[in-house]
Amino acid sequence: MPNxxxxxxxxxxxxxxxxxxxxxxxxxxxxxxxxxxGKAKGGLGSTEGSGICHAYAPDGRCISLLKILLxxxxxxxxxxxxxxxxxxxxxxxxxVEEVVTLTLDFYRRNYIEGLFLSSGIIRSPDxxxxxxxxxxxELRVTHGFRGYIHLKSIPDADPLLxxxxxxxxxxxxxxxxxxxxxxxxxxxxxxxxxxxxRSMGGLRAKIEDAANERKASPRAPRFAPxxxxxxxxxxxxAASDVEILQTSVGLYSSYRLRRVYYSAFSPIPDxxxxxxxxxxxxxxxxxxxxxxxxxxxxxxxxxxxxxxxxGGMFDTGIDxxxxxxxxxxxQFPVCVNRASREKLLRVPGLGAKVVDRILVARRHGRxxxxxxxxxxxxxxxxxxxxxxxxxxPGATLDGERxxxxxRPPPAQLELFG
Amino acid sequence: xxxxxxVLGGPDDLGGWLAAAARLAAAGIAPEAVEWNVRExxxxxxxxxxxxxPAVEPVAAPQAFRDLARLALCxxxxxxxxxxxxxxxxxxxxxxxxxNRADGDVSRAQILAKNVAxxxxxxxxxxxxxxxxxxxxxxxxxxxFEPEHHIxxxxxxxxxxxxxxxxxxxxxxAGSAHWDGTALTFxxxxxxxxxxxxxxxxxxxxxxxxxxFNPARLKVDMMKSEMPVKYWKNLPEAALITxxxxxxxxxxxxxxxxxxxxxxxxxxxxxxxAEPAGDLSACRACPLHAMATQAVPGSGxxxxxxxxxxxxxxxxxxxxGKPFVGPAGQLLDEALRRVGIDRNxxxxxxxxxxxxxxxxxxxxxxxTPTRAHVQACSPWLRAEITTVxxxxxxxxxxxxxxxxxxxxxxxxxxxxxxxHDAEHRRVVVxxxxxxxxxxxxxxxxxxxxxxxxxxxxxxxxxxxxxPFTSPEPTNPDGHPADALAARGISGLPAGSAGR
Numbered sequence: 001m002p003n004x005x006x007x008x009x010x011x012x013x014x015x016x017x018x019x020x021x022x023x024x025x026x027x028x029x030x031x032x033x034x035x036x037x038g039k040a041k042g043g044l045g046s047t048e049g050s051g052i053c054h055a056y057a058p059d060g061r062c063i064s065l066l067k068i069l070l071x072x073x074x075x076x077x078x079x080x081x082x083x084x085x086x087x088x089x090x091x092x093x094x095x096v097e098e099v100v101t102l103t104l105d106f107y108r109r110n111y112i113e114g115l116f117l118s119s120g121i122i123r124s125p126d127x128x129x130x131x132x133x134x135x136x137x138e139l140r141v142t143h144g145f146r147g148y149i150h151l152k153s154i155p156d157a158d159p160l161l162x163x164x165x166x167x168x169x170x171x172x173x174x175x176x177x178x179x180x181x182x183x184x185x186x187x188x189x190x191x192x193x194x195x196x197x198r199s200m201g202g203l204r205a206k207i208e209d210a211a212n213e214r215k216a217s218p219r220a221p222r223f224a225p226x227x228x229x230x231x232x233x234x235x236x237x238a239a240s241d242v243e244i245l246q247t248s249v250g251l252y253s254s255y256r257l258r259r260v261y262y263s264a265f266s267p268i269p270d271x272x273x274x275x276x277x278x279x280x281x282x283x284x285x286x287x288x289x290x291x292x293x294x295x296x297x298x299x300x301x302x303x304x305x306x307x308x309x310x311g312g313m314f315d316t317g318i319d320x321x322x323x324x325x326x327x328x329x330x331q332f333p334v335c336v337n338r339a340s341r342e343k344l345l346r347v348p349g350l351g352a353k354v355v356d357r358i359l360v361a362r363r364h365g366r367x368x369x370x371x372x373x374x375x376x377x378x379x380x381x382x383x384x385x386x387x388x389x390x391x392x393p394g395a396t397l398d399g400e401r402x403x404x405x406x407r408p409p410p411a412q413l414e415l416f417g
Numbered sequence: 418x419x420x421x422x423x424v425l426g427g428p429d430d431l432g433g434w435l436a437a438a439a440r441l442a443a444a445g446i447a448p449e450a451v452e453w454n455v456r457e458x459x460x461x462x463x464x465x466x467x468x469x470x471p472a473v474e475p476v477a478a479p480q481a482f483r484d485l486a487r488l489a490l491c492x493x494x495x496x497x498x499x500x501x502x503x504x505x506x507x508x509x510x511x512x513x514x515x516x517n518r519a520d521g522d523v524s525r526a527q528i529l530a531k532n533v534a535x536x537x538x539x540x541x542x543x544x545x546x547x548x549x550x551x552x553x554x555x556x557x558x559x560x561x562f563e564p565e566h567h568i569x570x571x572x573x574x575x576x577x578x579x580x581x582x583x584x585x586x587x588x589x590x591a592g593s594a595h596w597d598g599t600a601l602t603f604x605x606x607x608x609x610x611x612x613x614x615x616x617x618x619x620x621x622x623x624x625x626x627x628x629x630f631n632p633a634r635l636k637v638d639m640m641k642s643e644m645p646v647k648y649w650k651n652l653p654e655a656a657l658i659t660x661x662x663x664x665x666x667x668x669x670x671x672x673x674x675x676x677x678x679x680x681x682x683x684x685x686x687x688x689x690x691a692e693p694a695g696d697l698s699a700c701r702a703c704p705l706h707a708m709a710t711q712a713v714p715g716s717g718x719x720x721x722x723x724x725x726x727x728x729x730x731x732x733x734x735x736x737x738g739k740p741f742v743g744p745a746g747q748l749l750d751e752a753l754r755r756v757g758i759d760r761n762x763x764x765x766x767x768x769x770x771x772x773x774x775x776x777x778x779x780x781x782x783x784x785t786p787t788r789a790h791v792q793a794c795s796p797w798l799r800a801e802i803t804t805v806x807x808x809x810x811x812x813x814x815x816x817x818x819x820x821x822x823x824x825x826x827x828x829x830x831x832x833x834x835x836x837h838d839a840e841h842r843r844v845v846v847x848x849x850x851x852x853x854x855x856x857x858x859x860x861x862x863x864x865x866x867x868x869x870x871x872x873x874x875x876x877x878x879x880x881x882x883x884p885f886t887s888p889e890p891t892n893p894d895g896h897p898a899d900a901l902a903a904r905g906i907s908g909l910p911a912g913s914a915g916r
Contacts, residue, residue, distance in 0.1 A: 014628040033581035040581035056644040060636025109546045201710040201736035253776030266633040267672040277673045357518045364517040371519030
């Protein structure tokens with residue numbers, strides 16, 4: 001490996017890290033550098049529950065954490081990955097001290113909320129995990145760093161090393177990579193789904209045990225208090241949208257994940273010949289996130305979501321909630337002044353916050369369209385599906401052209417692939 | 418109509434506004450009769466004179482109103498003072514008013530508060546400190562920021578909590594905040610040239626910004642909605658946005674057009690530990706493996722004289738890969754202790770080795786395995802029975818009873834007796850501990866717990882080779898709820914009990 005300066009290493013190791021979608025800095029326990037006495041406690045940083053996105057790149061992704069790899073050298077040869085063993089990309093490696101200094105320097109200038117550190121697998125899973133855990137320990141113990149730390153966990157690493165990582169990190173994550181075992185075996189020959197699942201199961205057990213112990217004794221050590229998340233690559237294998245969501249639903253329930261990230265497979269420099277080189281399916285990725293929310297916050301079951309697809313795939317032209325409503329018109333219209341929360345959550349154009357506001361506001365009197373606008377509803381979208389004090393949808397609900405009305409003109413779609 | 422004029426100490430003078438508004442509202446002064454001014458804004462124009470406030474006991478503003486006013490008052494909208502006063506005035510007649518967001522005034526105030534909260538949040542995100550060296554002292558950090566609303570006082574404490582051990586100043590056109598390591602003070606407005614114009618880390622920050630960007634995914638509108646253009650002038654990285662967007666398409670096309678890697682994969686770099694073929698961990702005989710974490714094998718000595726068979730692993734067993742470690746396992750442990758059986762001397766396993774469940778949000782609901790699952794898994798159970806050759810098998814629950822006996826054996830009718838399987842092994846059938854946990858009435862639980870202990874005792878006696886005696890009538894063995902409470906186990910989430 002050539003001797004590179006920090007800027008060259010940063011360029012390579014940030015470039016190598018950008019295919020990990022997660023940049024969340026939320027759900028950490030509250031920490032402050034100011035004592036209860038109003039004096040500085042020493043150390044650096046704070047967390048206040050919700051994350052902060054310090055910048056946005058023109059790809060629309062937030063920059064909250066310094067997201068880098070410790071090294072992009074890797075023993076694994078995962079076809080979809082820019083850092084796979086058989087790629088010709090130049091390799092670089094940060095020292096533990098370099099990562100620590102860069103994190104602190106960026107943090108002091110308010111560029112970032114903290115660090116998201118991942119790594120290629122070098123020497124062995126244990127060696128790699130030990131290096132990652134060491135960065136977190138240096139930051140927390142030596143420098144009193146109270147910002148956010150997210151570490152990528154290596155599935156086959158020794159549980160004791162994960163223990164150490166979880167003591168200092170707010171969040172740990174293990175990527176499931178592919179929606180199906182067939183896809184994983186084909187594209188990531190060194191990875192094993194059972195090992196990934198077992199590691200996620202182990203993390204969940206540790207996270208819950210630590211949380212329970214802290215309820216009993218506030219001095220008990222923490223373990224990844226901001227939980228675990230994972231990422232799935234979309235469009236590199238043949239899995240359908242419903243298959244992808246089925247995997248997510250299983251993962252959420254089995255390992256209590258905070259998030260499943262969907263990452264549209266994107267062309268990479270020096271790509272493997274196995275994979276389709278085309279613009280990433282960004283709209284497909286977007287629809288998957290929307291469906292994920294319907295499942296997590298809107299009471300939709302996997303069957304409901306599947307009924308809004310054709311052959312297991314969402315129509316990229318309209319969002320899944322609208323697609324479900326159009327496919328289930330008999331469920332509408334819903335009366336905003338009488339319907340239950342569950343029914344209201346199914347209405348296109350009414351978000352969860354707006355629904356809660358409706359439930360409170362309608363105690364003061366019957367809601368009309370103007371009132372709904374004030375509550376923040378997307379009235380134009382909702383109107384064919386609701387009844388309000390001054391509104392009946394009439395024939396529009398059955399109109400042939402209802403679906404067409406919501407569909408964007410074709411030219412606009414192309415931009416999103 | 419007498420007009421009342423109030424002059425506030427500053428554009429974000431919440432204390433002054435509340436003190437005046439609470440008295441005016443108490444005196445029933447109509448919103449139209451009050452004129453709100455800010456000292457620095459009016460002094461040079463007309464020198465507005467404040468009217469004396471009514472000498473009445475001020476109304477108490479509810480907390481929800483204070484929270485709303487704290488944010489909305491910092492808005493740049495000149496009408497904010499009047500709007501909030503109208504709300505406070507109307508609250509006197511309609512105490513629940515604030516929950517009605519369909520009301521025009523409430524809705525407007527919420528919008529102002531939301532705008533301010535957003536501006537405040539963006540300030541915590543977009544302030545960029547630059548380092549200033551100081552002779553003989555630690556460096557200071559200075560930032561220039563232009564907020565849209567009057568949010569400096571509202572937001573400065575955030576930076577103190579974050580950077581308490583740093584010395585810093587935040588300069589804005591309307592005022593400045595200074596933290597010297599011990600106290601937060603506010604001063605006059607400043608100009609851009611009062612702040613440093615560079616920092617030694619900025620080049621690295623720009624390197625990071627340029628390289629974390631993926632040119633294959635342009636979503637410029639998304640970026641602009643979250644990082645509005647109005648903030649760009651004070652963000653050093655924003656200078657890169659235009660060139661990055663300009664070159665993005667060509668960079669992606671190059672990646673797509675470049676022929677695939679020619680370098681052959683390196684030799685065996687890392688060989689993962691794969692499950693051996695023919696091993697339980699590699700079993701794909703039924704679909705349960707696809708959702709479960711792992712197959713849970715039986716555990717215990719190969720020469721155990723008592724084998725206990727349950728239904729299937731539960732949530733916890735699935736995570737840990739060991740049988741009977743969840744709530745049902747803990748109840749079983751308690752029963753073993755009462756009967757005097759050392760868990761290490763018996764063999765524990767399940768009829769089905771993978772957890773069958775239904776995902777429900779962040780939980781898994783136990784589902785009874787189907788006949789097909791039991792059938793697919795029976796070679797594993799048979800192999801365990803053949804290897805261990807126990808003197809007696811305790812089958813817990815109907816699924817285990819069917820799997821062990823090879824025929825239907827409802828627990829209520831079969832329990833309490835010594836039965837025999839097809840190879841004439843002795844089998845005792847009993848309740849599954851998870852079923853005990855699900856019983857609702859105390860009396861049901863007491864009876865079932867006593868029966869469970871009696872059946873366990875019967876199996877134990879057979880395994881110990883004691884002369885066979887019919888089970889004693891139930892004795893004061895207590896109650897499963899008490900047994901659990903003694904072990905610190907209380908309410909169990911529905912459906913998550915291990916089986």
